[in-house]
Amino acid sequence: MTRTVTLHGYRYSVYTRMAHLALRAKKVVFDWVEVNPFLSEGTPPHPFGRVPVLDDDGFRLFETGAITRHIDRAFDGPALSPLAVQPAARMDQCIAVIDNYAYWPLIRQVFAHAVFRPLEGETADAQQIAKGLAAAGPVLNVLDQFAQEGHILDGKTLTLADCHLIPIIDYFTRAPQGQTAVASCPALERWWGRMQHTPLVQTTDPQLPGRP
């Protein structure tokens, strides 16, 4: 019997892309159901109105950290979680840092207001960009230290930390201010320099409106 895997997600969502990256890294065949959580009519099968949701042959999961770990455990392909204790802990820590301290300032404040809203013809709030940039500084420093240490984010061995961080840094550096901020974090910049042209990153590019 064929195993049916479905990703319910929104094409421009960083969290959807995290799950998408894990599925692609494991070479899982899956269907994509497009759901825009910001429109009331497109209600995803998620109790809190978010994306993504993964359906693995009838087993439904929400929360991206659980989804990507499930993908890693439930499918063949390269392991995306380090076996060694310290790198595994650092990967988990990195994912939590992204959820708790990176998503809001880097994506919802800087990227949304400096890049996405202008592309969509919506008004942007310069104060939100300034607040997001200020909050982004300490987060980027922590991520830079992770990359510098070398347990994760080494630009060679892909882990779930990469799957979670790629969408965030990709969008953040599309804002000139974000690019400048990352340029002051040498190890993080080196990591992104290695990752950004990989087939995995290219094939999961959300193709923002107005970009070739």
Ligand SMILES: N[C@@H](CCC(=O)N[C@@H](CS)C(=O)NCC(=O)O)C(=O)O
């Ligand atoms: N804790 C959730 C967060 C997911 C999330 O915030 N997704 C965003 C899109 S990137 C969303 O659905 N936002 C809709 C909203 O904020 O109403 C997870 O880990 O999956």
